[in-house]
Amino acid sequence: MTTPLEEERRRREASGDYLDLVNTDFRAAGFRFPEESYNRAWNRWRVHPEYLPSGRGNPAARAAVADFLTRDGLETTPEQIVLTSGSSISYDLIFRLLRAGGSRRYHHDRWSESPAVALPNPGYPLFEHLANGALLTPLRYNLDHRNGFHLDLGELHRVLARRPLAIVVISPNNPSGAVYRREDLVHLLAMCSETGTPIISDEVFSAYLEIEEPLPRPATLLSTISDTTDRDARPLVFTLNGLSKLCAAPELKAGWIAVHGDPGEVAATIEALDTLHDSYLTVSGFGEAALIEFLRSEAREDRESLTLPIARMRATLRQSLSNLAGVSLPGNRRGAGESGGIHEIFRIDAEFSSLRFGTVDDEEIARTLVRDYGVYVHPGYLYGLDRSLTGEIDPWFVVTALNSTVAISEGLQRLTLALR
Numbered sequence: 001m002t003t004p005l006e007e008e009r010r011r012r013e014a015s016g017d018y019l020d021l022v023n024t025d026f027r028a029a030g031f032r033f034p035e036e037s038y039n040r041a042w043n044r045w046r047v048h049p050e051y052l053p054s055g056r057g058n059p060a061a062r063a064a065v066a067d068f069l070t071r072d073g074l075e076t077t078p079e080q081i082v083l084t085s086g087s088s089i090s091y092d093l094i095f096r097l098l099r100a101g102g103s104r105r106y107h108h109d110r111w112s113e114s115p116a117v118a119l120p121n122p123g124y125p126l127f128e129h130l131a132n133g134a135l136l137t138p139l140r141y142n143l144d145h146r147n148g149f150h151l152d153l154g155e156l157h158r159v160l161a162r163r164p165l166a167i168v169v170i171s172p173n174n175p176s177g178a179v180y181r182r183e184d185l186v187h188l189l190a191m192c193s194e195t196g197t198p199i200i201s202d203e204v205f206s207a208y209l210e211i212e213e214p215l216p217r218p219a220t221l222l223s224t225i226s227d228t229t230d231r232d233a234r235p236l237v238f239t240l241n242g243l244s245k246l247c248a249a250p251e252l253k254a255g256w257i258a259v260h261g262d263p264g265e266v267a268a269t270i271e272a273l274d275t276l277h278d279s280y281l282t283v284s285g286f287g288e289a290a291l292i293e294f295l296r297s298e299a300r301e302d303r304e305s306l307t308l309p310i311a312r313m314r315a316t317l318r319q320s321l322s323n324l325a326g327v328s329l330p331g332n333r334r335g336a337g338e339s340g341g342i343h344e345i346f347r348i349d350a351e352f353s354s355l356r357f358g359t360v361d362d363e364e365i366a367r368t369l370v371r372d373y374g375v376y377v378h379p380g381y382l383y384g385l386d387r388s389l390t391g392e393i394d395p396w397f398v399v400t401a402l403n404s405t406v407a408i409s410e411g412l413q414r415l416t417l418a419l420r
Contacts, residue, residue: 008367009376017374019411021399024342026248029402031310033247034302037293045289052285055278056270057083057256061288065256068295073214074239076258080266082273083283083291085253087204088130090240094200094257095134097272098165118159118167118197121384122149122345124174139164145390148330148339149176151184160195166238167192169218170202172209172340175383175398176330177314179209179340182216186224192235193225201239205341207246207307210315219260236261236269243287245342247294248306254287310342313408314401318344320412321399325419326352342402345385347394348419356419362386362395368418375414 012018023029056062062078069076084090099115116137119127123140131138141159144152151169160167169188171180192199201218209215219237242255257273259266293299322329326349353360357368362379370376380386380396387393401408 003363005363005367005370005379008371012370012374012376015374018370019375019407019414021375021403021408021411022378023400023403023407026250026306026402029407030404031248031306031402033249033294033306037299037302038290041286041290041293044293045286049285053278053282055082055274055276055282057081057283058285058288061283061291062256064292064295065258067297069239069258071297074217074220074258074260076260080259080270082257082259082270082277083288084242084255084257084277085281085283085287086244086250086255087202087240087242088126089280090238090242090255090257091127091130091200092134093273093277094166094238095131095136097269097276098198099134099136116162116164118162118164120168120170120173121389122173122176122380123168123170123384125382127168136165140384141167142389143173143176143178145330149173149178151180151188153184153187156188156191160191160197163195164197166198166200168200168202171215172203172205174205174341175343175345175378175385177205177339177341177343177345178330180216182221185216185218185221189218189221189225189235193233196233196235198236198238201237203239203241204245206241207303208311208314208342209340210311219258222260234261236265243290243294246307247303249290249294252287252290254283254291256291310401311340313403313405314342314344317399317401317408317412321346321415324412324415326356327419343398343400345380345383345396345398347380347385347396350393350395352419353395360393360395362397365395366397369415373414373418375411375418 059078061083062081065081066076066078095117114137116139117131118139118141121140121142128138139159139162141155142152143149199218203215206215219239222234225234237260239258243252244250259269318329321327321344327346329346350360353365357365362381366377366379378398380398383398385396
């Protein structure tokens with residue numbers, strides 16, 4: 001169903017005077033992986049174009065992913081990898097596996113209510129749809145909005161007490177950009193060890209860190225759990241990523257699931273994912289060839305030629321937003337490397353909003369911005385950024401750094417005009 005905001009956006013777009021500040025199209029923003037890599041992937045595929053279906057994926061492509069992750073600090077073998085046609089499929093596979101009792105430490109009698117999965121708030125609305133599609137109940141746990149949207153240990157305790165089948169952790173978070181702190185992830189791992197809860201670690205925006213520091217990952221921190229802890233109690237960790245964001249190549253439809261934890265449970269889980277995924281149309285031969293070519297160590301500069309400029313643009317965007325009248329950004333981001341991704345969120349003071357727009361309703365304000373100023377932003381409620389999370393009536397908004405510098409500059413000028 002088309003919303004009034006979407007109708008307003010379409011009318012303004014048709015007029016020709018329109019700036020989309022929530023663009024997520026890499027190519028529209030002028031970013032594209034080098035054509036030479038596409039050519040190498042094509043040639044590699046055409047040498048052996050036969051169709052070899054596999055739930056796990058081509059061994060050479062799995063080896064390429066494992067090698068990439070190991071170089072990036074997450075020691076992984078090809079036997080721990082399942083290739084998918086993107087993170088949405090990865091989520092669906094894991095949700096369905098857990099719903100069917102795929103983990104040996106999961107039994108249907110652990111459910112006090114309907115089977116559920118814990119999702120972060122704020123978060124991308126797609127995950128709730130995926131959970132519903134797998135017949136799981138989404139359980140929201142709030143991130144700490146007063147502390148840069150980092151993990152809230154009290155909220156983690158609360159949601160894990162509901163005994164979900166898994167907890168989803170997205171770092172860098174979409175849309176807040178928060179990169180979760182190592183110490184908070186260690187606490188999360190300890191809690192999940194006690195409750196036997198698998199962790200789904202989504203790091204699709206991991207390349208877009210504003211400072212070059214290793215990304216804290218649940219899977220790399222498994223070893224921090226006390227040696228006195230029964231190894232079988234250590235949580236299973238699913239790590240998700242793919243070429244869509246990492247290499248600005250969503251059209252290739254190539255991603256992966258890496259599974260870490262107790263070796264016996266990892267092997268059983270991979271086997272179960274293999275069987276389940278085999279009922280789908282799995283990754284294309286060209287997508288698997290692209291994984292090999294795009295992730296090789298020699299292509300590091302090509303990847304960084306995409307990710308580093310976007311990270312810098314996001315830092316510039318954030319600084320410019322902070323200078324707008326009535327605007328404030330998430331606070332208390334302590335230390336380097338605690339922010340990333342391609343989005344930025346901001347809020348407008350409620351009193352200022354009432355005086356300037358006659359409302360504190362984020363969708364109404366977004367409609368005014370696109371109708372009167374030709375600049376399109378997302379209202380925060382789409383991501384869970386509303387009074388139910390913050391307890392405050394200040395309206396929140398989401399924009400993206402994935403745009404041309406000209407578009408961002410012009411968009412900020414229009415926002416300045418709207419907020420003066």
